Amino acid sequence: MIKLINNDCLDVMKNIPDESIDLIITDPPYLINYKTNYRKNKNHDFCKTIKNDDNFSLISEYIKNCYRILKKNKAMYIFCNNTHVDFFKQELEKNNFNIKNMIIWVKNNWTAGDLKAQFGKQYEIIFLVNKGRCFFNGKRITDVWLFDRVAGTSQLHQNQKPLDLIKQCILKHSKENEVIFDGFMGSGTTGVACKELNRDFIGVEIDRKYFEIAKNRIEGDDSNGK
Numbered sequence: 001m002i003k004l005i006n007n008d009c010l011d012v013m014k015n016i017p018d019e020s021i022d023l024i025i026t027d028p029p030y031l032i033n034y035k036t037n038y039r040k041n042k043n044h045d046f047c048k049t050i051k052n053d054d055n056f057s058l059i060s061e062y063i064k065n066c067y068r069i070l071k072k073n074k075a076m077y078i079f080c081n082n083t084h085v086d087f088f089k090q091e092l093e094k095n096n097f098n099i100k101n102m103i104i105w106v107k108n109n110w111t112a113g114d115l116k117a118q119f120g121k122q123y124e125i126i127f128l129v130n131k132g133r134c135f136f137n138g139k140r141i142t143d144v145w146l147f148d149r150v151a152g153t154s155q156l157h158q159n160q161k162p163l164d165l166i167k168q169c170i171l172k173h174s175k176e177n178e179v180i181f182d183g184f185m186g187s188g189t190t191g192v193a194c195k196e197l198n199r200d201f202i203g204v205e206i207d208r209k210y211f212e213i214a215k216n217r218i219e220g221d222d223s224n225g226k
């Protein structure tokens with residue numbers, strides 16, 4: 001079962017029953033109001049901020065609802081970066097999630113930023129949290145993950161995550177036919193990974209354009225697009 005919805009994730013979550021989801025993998029706005037200045041074409045879609053990139057209360061409500069819809073003894077992966085890592089951590093703890101790891105995803109590039117006073121930032125953060133205690137599948141792995149970013153030319157979303165990274169989350173914390181939820185699916189990477197690994201998927205995206213991209217990627221023939 002694959003269910004894709006073009007709406008606000010909080011509206012959709014109201015209709016998801018308590019303790020009905022096996023795994024949440026989610027890459028929300030990082031709350032940084034980020035807009036790149038490094039593209040020649042300033043009208044390119046990737047030069048605009050993503051929706052709700054300044055909406056702290058959305059993230060608070062979302063995390064609260066994630067705890068409600070997740071089954072007991074199951075896991076969630078949630079991405080953020082160093083800017084508001086304290087906020088994300090506090091919200092997770094406030095909602096009774098057990099923080100198991102703050103995974104450091106090391107990328108093959110680093111940011112520009114303040115070239116004279118700040119070193120290049122080369123990592124993003126992925127919280128692995130449990131509702132109760134959720135055993136991982138297979139061998140124990142490290143909390144430093146090395147995955148190349150999605151290269152510019154094949155990027156469908158400015159914040160697109162590597163398919164293999166998302167697959168690693170799925171393989172470590174779910175079984176075939178279990179239900180995985182992503183309320184901020186962007187270009188649908190979590191959905192593509194679920195389809196390829198025979199997991200059920202519920203994905204929500206508020207932006208019509210990204211929703212259509214995700215739908216084509218997940219439901220179209222070209223579902224292995226990175």
Ligand SMILES: C[S@@+](CC[C@H](N)C(=O)[O-])C[C@H]1O[C@@H](n2cnc3c(N)ncnc32)[C@H](O)[C@@H]1O
Pocket residue numbers: 007008009010027028029030050051052058157159160161183184185186187188189190204205206207210
């Ligand atoms: C960081 S991106 C996700 C990128 C995704 N992981 C990928 O690989 O393409 C976050 C997405 O959340 C969407 N979004 C923001 N507010 C939302 C809301 N209230 N409900 C659903 N989606 C929302 C944005 O439009 C954006 O596409």
